[in-house]
Amino acid sequence: MQEPLISPRIGIFLAVLFAAIVLVPIGNLMVQPGGLGYVPSHIVALLGKYLCYALLAVALDLVWGYCGILSLGHAAFFGLGGYAMGMHLMREIGDRGVYANPILPDFMVFLGYEELPWFWHGFDMFWFAALMVFLVPGALAFIFGWFAFRSRVTGVYLSIITQAMTYALLLAFFRNEMGFGGNNGLTDFRDVLGFSLSADTTRVGLYVLSGLALGFGVLLGRKITISKYGKILIAIRDAESRTRFMGYRVEHYKLFIFVVSAMLAGLAGALYVPQVGIINPGEFSPAKSIGIVIWVALGGRGTLVGAAMGALIVAAAESWLTATIPDAWLFVLGATFVLVTIYLPQGVLGLIEGAFRKREKAEPVGKEAEA
Numbered sequence: 001m002q003e004p005l006i007s008p009r010i011g012i013f014l015a016v017l018f019a020a021i022v023l024v025p026i027g028n029l030m031v032q033p034g035g036l037g038y039v040p041s042h043i044v045a046l047l048g049k050y051l052c053y054a055l056l057a058v059a060l061d062l063v064w065g066y067c068g069i070l071s072l073g074h075a076a077f078f079g080l081g082g083y084a085m086g087m088h089l090m091r092e093i094g095d096r097g098v099y100a101n102p103i104l105p106d107f108m109v110f111l112g113y114e115e116l117p118w119f120w121h122g123f124d125m126f127w128f129a130a131l132m133v134f135l136v137p138g139a140l141a142f143i144f145g146w147f148a149f150r151s152r153v154t155g156v157y158l159s160i161i162t163q164a165m166t167y168a169l170l171l172a173f174f175r176n177e178m179g180f181g182g183n184n185g186l187t188d189f190r191d192v193l194g195f196s197l198s199a200d201t202t203r204v205g206l207y208v209l210s211g212l213a214l215g216f217g218v219l220l221g222r223k224i225t226i227s228k229y230g231k232i233l234i235a236i237r238d239a240e241s242r243t244r245f246m247g248y249r250v251e252h253y254k255l256f257i258f259v260v261s262a263m264l265a266g267l268a269g270a271l272y273v274p275q276v277g278i279i280n281p282g283e284f285s286p287a288k289s290i291g292i293v294i295w296v297a298l299g300g301r302g303t304l305v306g307a308a309m310g311a312l313i314v315a316a317a318e319s320w321l322t323a324t325i326p327d328a329w330l331f332v333l334g335a336t337f338v339l340v341t342i343y344l345p346q347g348v349l350g351l352i353e354g355a356f357r358k359r360e361k362a363e364p365v366g367k368e369a370e371a
Contacts, residue, residue, distance in 0.1 A: 003226040009353075010222055013305045014215055020047075021211040025204045044203050045275050050315045051210035052272040057295040057311035058217045058304055059264035064293070065302030066225050067257050068237035070155075073144075073162030074265050075288035076169050077137035079279070081266025083173075084136055086186035086279040087120060088129030089197075093190050106188070107181045117179040126193060133270040134263045140165075141262030142255065149251035149258075154240065163286050170284035185280025192274050203275070210271045214308065217264050221304045224257070233257060294337045300347030309349055 006014070024047060027039035056078050063069040095102040099109040103116055122128040144165060148158060176182040195202045224230050235243045236250055244250045273279045282288075291314070299310020314333070321329045344351055 005219065005222060005226070007222070009303070009305050009349075010218065013218065013308070017211055017215055021208055025208060028200060028204055041200050041203055044200075044207050046319065048203070048207035048210045048275045049272060050312050051207070051214050052268045052275070053295070053311040053315050054308035055210070055214045055217045055268040055271075056265050056292060057299065057307040058214070058221055059261045059268065060292050061296050061301060061304055061307035062221050062224070062261045062264070063257055064296060065304075065307065066230065066237060067233045067254060068240070069254060069258065070159045070293070071162045071258075071261075072159045072286065072289045072293065073166040074261070074292050075284055075286075076166040077141060077262040077265035078269040078272070078288075079169065079173075079281075079283035080137045080140065081133045081269030082273040082279040082283060083180060083186065083269075084123075084129055084132040084266070085270035085273045086189070087123040087180075088126060089189040089192060089274060090186050091120070091124040092192065093188070096190060097188075105181075105186075107184065107186075108179070111176055113179075120179065130270075133266050137262040137266035137269075138259050141259045145255040145258040149254045152251075163289060166284050166289055167286055170281050170286075173281040173284060181280070183281065185278060185282075186273075187278040187280075189274060189277055197274055197277070206271065206275050210275070213267055213271055217267075218304050218308065220260075220264070224260070225304070229253070229256075291333075294333065297337065298340050298347055300349035303347070303349050306347045306349030310347060313348065 023037075024039050024044060027037045028041060028044050031038040033040075056074065059077075060071060060074050063071055090105040093105065097106040097109075099106050101109050104113055108116070123132070144162075148161065153161065172178055173180050173185075174183055180186065189197055191197055192202070195205070197203075225233070232243065232248055232253055236248075236253060240250060269279075269283070292311075295311040295314050296307040297310070298314060299308065300306020314336075317332070318329060321332060340347065346354070
């Protein structure tokens with residue numbers, strides 16, 4: 001019998017997410033500043049960024065938690081999705097830039113470009129940019145996965161080459177000749193689809209879209225993992241050689257889930273960029289990809305919901321600690337990862353659910369004693 005799409009765990013998560021999607025906009029748009037329940041605009045943007053991180057963590061959990069592919073390169077897919085959206089936002093500026101060039105972004109005029117590079121064409125249209133948000137990360141994942149999985153590269157070797165891929169993109173995008181703004185990246189965005197990015201309503205809209213995208217990502221991941229295909233993914237994770245011996249084309253299953261995961265990461269990057277106002281090569285740094293792994297491990301690998309929780313917890317902790325004790329943040333993050341790996345292999349979600357199970361088992365005993 002197939003598991004239901006909405007399990008108790010998924011149901012609770014979606015209910016909390018829906019409440020946040022509704023209450024935060026109300027607190028920002030309908031409550032007067034200083035009033036009870038008021039949510040400042042910068043907090044809305046910050047929460048929207050957290051939701052994008054949660055979607056990115058869900059994307060990694062699909063390949064690591066359910067297929068055993070420890071990717072240290074998901075920051076690459078996140079960054080490519082972000083750059084695709086950033087290119088559209090730069091084209092939307094038009095002649096309102098510093099140099100008033102209707103075609104070339106300001107950084108290209110400053111660097112002496114005479115014409116728009118060929119790969120920038122089409123990004124003045126939103127539908128094209130939205131398509132590239134999925135196609136560019138998906139294409140990279142397909143090409144990389146095709147060669148890696150057919151060559152049966154697994155384990156730590158696969159992790160290393162995924163990180164090498166990310167680092168190669170970092171070095172490439174740092175170069176001014178690449179046409180992506182070099183070290184400064186893309187910034188100074190003005191609007192999206194005609195809506196000002198500095199307007200409260202636009203920030204709320206992006207926040208809501210990020211929440212809906214997270215809900216979609218969790219449901220898509222759940223749909224995949226409870227299907228027959230998902231059971232094969234778990235078999236590959238637990239015993240790849242045995243699964244291959246049974247006649248399954250393991251590389252095809254790995255490739256499909258890797259591409260789907262990359263597209264979700266690209267979507268997270270695209271929603272992230274207009275909310276933070278910048279995208280630069282720093283998003284490709286190996287530390288970013290390692291951080292995503294920590295999110296998933298902290299929340300609970302192979303749960304989807306736990307991965308999202310881990311991202312939200314770490315992102316919130318980082319914002320607080322870097323503002324209060326900036327020098328301590330990396331030490332706290334490293335220590336947390338070590339302690340979770342040793343003492344909480346099921347993550348925070350596993351700890352919470354274990355506590356509830358113990359409570360349910362103890363309740364009947366207490367009732368019998370009363371009787």
